[in-house]
Amino acid sequence: MEQPSSSKPARRIRYQGTHPKSFKEKYKELQPEKYAEDVVKILQKGATPAGMHRSICVDEILEFLQIIPGQTGLDATLGYGGHCMEMLKKLSPGGKLYAIDVDPLELPKTRERLATLGFGEDVLVIQKMNFSDIHLITQQAGALDFVLADLGVSSMQIDNPERGFSFKTDGPLDLRLNPKSGKPASAFLKSLSQKKLQNLLEENADEPYAGIISKAIVARISKKLPVETTGQLKDIIKETLVVVPKEERLETIKKSSQRCFQALRIEVNNEFDVLEKFLEKLPDALSSGGRVAILSFHSGEDRRVKKYFQHYFREGIFSEIATEPIRPSSKEIYDNPRARSTKMRWGVKA
Numbered sequence: 001m002e003q004p005s006s007s008k009p010a011r012r013i014r015y016q017g018t019h020p021k022s023f024k025e026k027y028k029e030l031q032p033e034k035y036a037e038d039v040v041k042i043l044q045k046g047a048t049p050a051g052m053h054r055s056i057c058v059d060e061i062l063e064f065l066q067i068i069p070g071q072t073g074l075d076a077t078l079g080y081g082g083h084c085m086e087m088l089k090k091l092s093p094g095g096k097l098y099a100i101d102v103d104p105l106e107l108p109k110t111r112e113r114l115a116t117l118g119f120g121e122d123v124l125v126i127q128k129m130n131f132s133d134i135h136l137i138t139q140q141a142g143a144l145d146f147v148l149a150d151l152g153v154s155s156m157q158i159d160n161p162e163r164g165f166s167f168k169t170d171g172p173l174d175l176r177l178n179p180k181s182g183k184p185a186s187a188f189l190k191s192l193s194q195k196k197l198q199n200l201l202e203e204n205a206d207e208p209y210a211g212i213i214s215k216a217i218v219a220r221i222s223k224k225l226p227v228e229t230t231g232q233l234k235d236i237i238k239e240t241l242v243v244v245p246k247e248e249r250l251e252t253i254k255k256s257s258q259r260c261f262q263a264l265r266i267e268v269n270n271e272f273d274v275l276e277k278f279l280e281k282l283p284d285a286l287s288s289g290g291r292v293a294i295l296s297f298h299s300g301e302d303r304r305v306k307k308y309f310q311h312y313f314r315e316g317i318f319s320e321i322a323t324e325p326i327r328p329s330s331k332e333i334y335d336n337p338r339a340r341s342t343k344m345r346w347g348v349k350a
């Protein structure tokens, strides 16, 4: 007779209803190796599984970069490593890819995932670094044949409520790409005057209700009421926008919340400054004929990339640049709605 096993099987996480809703409950998605079929089904539905990121414009990037075996390149925004893996396939044999990211939480996971897939230190050098320090890479690698930067945040960062990037789920109002350095958005908000906050919402995200939203946030903080969570910030925006006609209100709250979170994220991570430093250092980092592709997700990023590329072209530093940005195909946007605002610009060093 079969003996009962003494070690009980681990019980799965319980959730209410038929589908897991919170990030932590999505245990199948968070273990893609173990539940590959479920992950495929989620991807087919046009959703991004928890803890994963769908790389955007992969074909367009590879077509432009024209990577050949033996080259040396940089993935300036490693993220989940999707673009990185595709570039590595083109590089071998003999090539080397440097890959960096500022996120100390996701980077080790990506390193392990790529190592498991067979991309070891001989072909792939991963470092935690801000792309504004791109000169440190060329000190190690020499001039680069190609550079890719896929700006902004990954789906792993957005979807994890602990990171505080999304107003859709409640979590600490953090918004740092590197939570081990600097101040979370909640602390940063406390240091701002109303005027400064209004300017920031207008300049970083063109928020049309920046005046009344900034007044409501600062009034709440000055009454010592908490603005510590993503939900609390979303509620302030929602309460402030009762002035919007009822039929437009829900959509306006959603759009304004997106813009306010984006504006804060840009500020907390100093995103425009580091992008400009990266763009300033790019020509020195590239070899002659070297290629760079940059994916941006909002007008503040795209404007800066366009301005620098046009300047380099006028000065003869770049021999060719994109006259119009490349956009993801309508099929890609349908399959992955997070791709809808993407613009890809490219340049070739003279």
Ligand SMILES: C[S@@+](CC[C@H](N)C(=O)[O-])C[C@H]1O[C@@H](n2cnc3c(N)ncnc32)[C@H](O)[C@@H]1O
Binding pocket: 053, 054, 055, 056, 076, 077, 078, 079, 080, 081, 082, 083, 084, 100, 101, 102, 103, 106, 129, 130, 131, 132, 150, 151, 152, 153, 154, 155, 177, 274
């Ligand atoms: C859109 S994701 C990249 C996804 C990646 N291309 C893929 O295929 O998985 C953007 C990544 O860039 C990182 N990042 C943002 N700003 C950065 C910076 N200044 N320096 C280095 N990494 C940065 C973020 O932490 C995030 O992991």
